[in-house]
Amino acid sequence: xxxxxxxxxxxxxxxxxxxxxxxxxxxxxxxxxxxxxxxxxxxxxxxxxxxxxxxxxxxxxxxxxxxxxxxxxxxxxxxxxxxxxxxxxxxxxxxxxxxxxxxxxxxxxxxxxxxxxxxxxxxxxxxxxxxxxxxxxxxxxxxxxxxxxxxxxxxxxxxxxxxxxxxxxxxxxxxxxxxxxxxxxxxxxxxxxxxxxxxxxxxxxxxxxxxxxxxxxxxxxxxxxxxxxxxxxxxxxxxxxxxxxxxxxxxxxxxxxxxxxxxxxxxxxxxxxxxxxxxxxxxxxxxxxxxxxxxxxxxxxxxxxxxxxxxxxxxxxxxxxxxxxxxxxxxxxxxxxxxxxxxxxxxxxxxxxxxxxxxxxxxxxxxxxxxx
Amino acid sequence: xxxxxxxxxxxxxxxxxxxxxxxxxxxxxxxxxxxxxxxxxxxxxxxxxxxxxxxxxxxxxxxxxxxxxxxxxxxxxxxxxxxxxxxxxxxxxxxxxxxxxxxxxxxxxxxxxxxxxxxxxxxxxxxxxxxxxxxxxxxxxxxxxxxxxxxxxxxxxxxxxxxxxxxxxxxxxxxxxxxxxxxxxxxxxxxxxxxxxxxxxxxxxxxxxxxxxxxxxxxxxxxxxxxxxxxxxxxxxxxxxxxxxxxxxxxxxxxxxxxxxxxxxxxxxxxxxxxxxxxxxxxxxxxxxxxxxxxxxxxxxxxxxxxxxxxxxxxxxxxxxxxxxxxxxxxxxxxxxxxxxxxxxxxxxxxxxxxxxxxxxxxxxxxxxxxx
Numbered sequence: 092x093x094x095x096x097x098x099x100x101x102x103x104x105x106x107x108x109x110x111x112x113x114x115x116x117x118x119x120x121x122x123x124x125x126x127x128x129x130x131x132x133x134x135x136x137x138x139x140x141x142x143x144x145x146x147x148x149x150x151x152x153x154x155x156x157x158x159x160x161x162x163x164x165x166x167x168x169x170x171x172x173x174x175x176x177x178x179x180x181x182x183x184x185x186x187x188x189x190x191x192x193x194x195x196x197x198x199x200x201x202x203x204x205x206x207x208x209x210x211x212x213x214x215x216x217x218x219x220x221x222x223x224x225x226x227x228x229x230x231x232x233x234x235x236x237x238x239x240x241x242x243x244x245x246x247x248x249x250x251x252x253x254x255x256x257x258x259x260x261x262x263x264x265x266x267x268x269x270x271x272x273x274x275x276x277x278x279x280x281x282x283x284x285x286x287x288x289x290x291x292x293x294x295x296x297x298x299x300x301x302x303x304x305x306x307x308x309x310x311x312x313x314x315x316x317x318x319x320x321x322x323x324x325x326x327x328x329x330x331x332x333x334x335x336x337x338x339x340x341x342x343x344x345x346x347x348x349x350x351x352x353x354x355x356x357x358x359x360x361x362x363x364x365x366x367x368x369x370x371x372x373x374x375x376x377x378x379x380x381x382x383x384x385x386x387x388x389x390x391x392x393x394x395x396x397x398x399x400x401x402x403x404x405x406x407x408x409x410x411x412x413x414x415x416x417x418x419x420x421x422x423x424x425x426x427x428x429x430x431x432x433x434x435x436x437x438x439x440x441x442x443x444x445x446x447x448x449x450x451x452x453x454x455x456x457x458x459x460x461x462x463x
Numbered sequence: 464x465x466x467x468x469x470x471x472x473x474x475x476x477x478x479x480x481x482x483x484x485x486x487x488x489x490x491x492x493x494x495x496x497x498x499x500x501x502x503x504x505x506x507x508x509x510x511x512x513x514x515x516x517x518x519x520x521x522x523x524x525x526x527x528x529x530x531x532x533x534x535x536x537x538x539x540x541x542x543x544x545x546x547x548x549x550x551x552x553x554x555x556x557x558x559x560x561x562x563x564x565x566x567x568x569x570x571x572x573x574x575x576x577x578x579x580x581x582x583x584x585x586x587x588x589x590x591x592x593x594x595x596x597x598x599x600x601x602x603x604x605x606x607x608x609x610x611x612x613x614x615x616x617x618x619x620x621x622x623x624x625x626x627x628x629x630x631x632x633x634x635x636x637x638x639x640x641x642x643x644x645x646x647x648x649x650x651x652x653x654x655x656x657x658x659x660x661x662x663x664x665x666x667x668x669x670x671x672x673x674x675x676x677x678x679x680x681x682x683x684x685x686x687x688x689x690x691x692x693x694x695x696x697x698x699x700x701x702x703x704x705x706x707x708x709x710x711x712x713x714x715x716x717x718x719x720x721x722x723x724x725x726x727x728x729x730x731x732x733x734x735x736x737x738x739x740x741x742x743x744x745x746x747x748x749x750x751x752x753x754x755x756x757x758x759x760x761x762x763x764x765x766x767x768x769x770x771x772x773x774x775x776x777x778x779x780x781x782x783x784x785x786x787x788x789x790x791x792x793x794x795x796x797x798x799x800x801x802x803x804x805x806x807x808x809x810x811x812x813x814x815x816x817x818x819x820x821x822x823x824x825x826x827x828x829x830x831x832x833x834x835x
Contacts, residue, residue, distance in 0.1 A: 124620070124764070229617065235618070235621070235762070235764075235765035235766070235768060236768060237612070237613050237616070237617020237618060237768070240609070240612050240613070240616055240617045241609050241612070241613065241617070241770070244609070244612055244616075244786060244789075244790060245601065245609020245612045245613070245783075245786055246607070246609060246782065246786060247785075247786045247789040247790070248496070248781070248782045248783065248784065248785025248786035248787070248788070248789055249607070249782045249785070249786075373745070373750070375747070375750075375769075378745070378747075390607070390782065392496070392607070392778045392779065392781065392782050393607035393772060393773055393778070393779050393782040394607070394772070394773050394779070395772065395773075396607060396608060396609070396770070396771070396772035396773070397747075397769070397770065397771045397772065398613070398768070398769065398770045398771075399768070399769045399770075400765060400766070400767065400768035400769065401765055401766050401767075401768070406764045406765070407764070407765050407766070409620070409764065410618065410620045410621045410762065410764050410765040411617075411620065412620065413619075413620025413621070414616060414617055414618060414619045414620035414621075415620070416620065417616075417619040417620055418616060418619070422794075
């Protein structure tokens with residue numbers, strides 16, 4: 092990838108051949124983008140889905156069947172001449188095994204799969220490096236908000252000490268809907284489902300497991316730590332009531348699901364948790380509504396850097412995936428370095444306390460929502 | 464550069480040899496970082512400054528003279544075995560010529576020089592590509608705020624339509640100081656100078672020329688347009704008074720120097736300007752105080768993505784430079800693609816009107832400060 096590139100289109104002499112594994116919300120949004128004629132360097136040649144036949148018929152007006160092969164067999168893709176495999180299936184297995192097989196067969200991989208990267212990221216990146224291929228995962232954290240690049244590249248020249256973030260779009264859509272309407276979590280969830288921001292079972296979102304997996308990835312990028320997402324302490328947002336939000340509003344704030352990580356290099360101590368927190372009204376966290384994500388990253392030399400954007404939805408996630416594809420198309424020969432992660436740190440017991448900062452003053456302090 | 468890298472330190476088998484051209488505020492901040500023992504992959508071997516002898520004596524406790532050669536001769540650096548030259552001199556010539564010579568002699572270049580990149584960026588990036596070397600310039604726009612990566616890489620998968628940003632730290636420090644203290648621009652400027660945020664002659668900052676150069680770079684990255692910074696219409700902030708700020712405050716807002724660019728691809732029409740604008744109190748622009756920068760980027764598919772952080776100061780700029788050095792050290796063999804820029808567009812006459820957005824509602828509209 093080259094930040095020094097001024098424009099994406101036309102930088103590749105031969106189109107990069109792309110396969111999509113899993114044709115759901117995200118996979119189909121990527122296909123719709125690739126089918127447009129403005130991305131000459133990227134060519135969608137294969138789609139693998141267990142309901143390939145049905146979907147091929149449904150999507151024939153978008154995906155030209157004369158140019159794209161539909162298949163139910165992952166092996167068809169692995170043995171094909173595609174350059175990059177886009178994995179948008181979700182869940183740890185079989186996707187982790189398929190990504191391993193893709194890299195082993197000499198293909199680069201772009202994935203939106205936070206569970207796979209949180210758990211198997213280091214070994215997969217090492218495999219990618221050995222193979223001289225790339226593994227990219229901007230879409231695994233923050234949707235269209237380019238936080239993987241911001242932390243992994245843009246602030247690589249600093250020593251990051253703290254990350255405070257909203258990383259789950261579904262929970263944010265639910266909490267901000269409750270805030271705006273004064274409605275129950277149940278009603279807000281129905282609204283989020285209607286807008287395509289919530290799964291039929293939203294427990295991984297509300298309980299904090301989804302945000303914990305994303306936070307584990309950010310801990311690896313920012314601190315070089317190998318954190319098992321299940322080690323991250325979580326408090327569920329499922330019990331938040333309209334009364335809790337009214338009370339937070341009375342204190343000039345609102346409630347958001349916050350993912351927090353702070354690393355003390357002197358004592359090798361990591362504090363990491365996900366919980367519903369009362370945040371000040373003027374903060375970037377309160378300003379994040381709907382499926383938006385936001386993050387405040389503190390570095391020793393850069394101070395606070397913030398980033399926010401659309402954290403969920405097929406189109407937003409597709410932007411992150413296409414950006415990763417663009418980076419690979421530009422720079423197919425690049426060698427990916429091996430990760431240097433340590434498990435040698437102390438994970439602190441969570442007290443769910445957030446420090447105030449320049450970006451939150453002069454509003455009220457953060458506090459854990461007690462009613463949970 | 465590889466976003467898939469989990470940690471920077473130790474990824475390079477042999478240290479990357481680095482020269483600094485120009486040992487002022489930024490150059491010395493980079494040297495101080497490189498002298499710390501946590502960046503094993505980066506080794507400072509040469510410093511070139513016209514006052515090398517004096518500075519070598521002054522900095523002997525930070526820069527080890529047994530490991531770093533001081534010289535007044537650029538040729539000494541060009542003919543040396545350094546891998547990367549960091550250019551922190553400023554001004555178009557001679558830096559542009561020296562960067563050209565550095566690339567021609569097979570070295571990669573990291574620069575903080577917005578004037579050189581705004582004017583000569585495309586041809587220099589083409590030269591870098593031909594040479595199989597890299598030219599990186601994260602530090603040229605936004606200080607520690609990684610907007611070059613956010614726009615050039617993170618949102619490369621979208622079609623960006625609009626950029627609204629604070630890009631000049633000095634002017635922002637002056638205006639936010641006037642806002643906080645109710646003081647005159649003259650007094651605020653003295654304060655900014657005392658904090659190291661203003662040059663002895665701040666006219667390029669206040670008049671908008673500095674922000675226009677940075678905006679031209681962002682237009683190249685976001686829209687693929689070759690924009691001469693002198694074509695960008697500017698209104699000076701030098702005439703803003705305490706009365707103007709009080710009036711803006713009365714309307715629930717404040718005043719910031721805003722850089723604006725919007726590109727209509729259907730008509731190939733660019734609107735681009737820099738001017739003092741009344742911004743709503745709740746916006747990320749009003750929240751940017753001191754030398755902070757902020758940007759709101761609109762994409763067709765990603766909607767609005769925001770980023771903010773320290774926009775000026777040696778330490779913040781050094782973070783951007785070290786991040787670029789890290790990217791080169793990781794990936795020294797990467798080939799940089801040629802820029803594809805067009806001059807075939809219409810530059811619209813400025814009316815200095817900002818649209819409202821999800822991030823600024825429900826506060827008052829933006830408006831040009833009339834008193835200027």
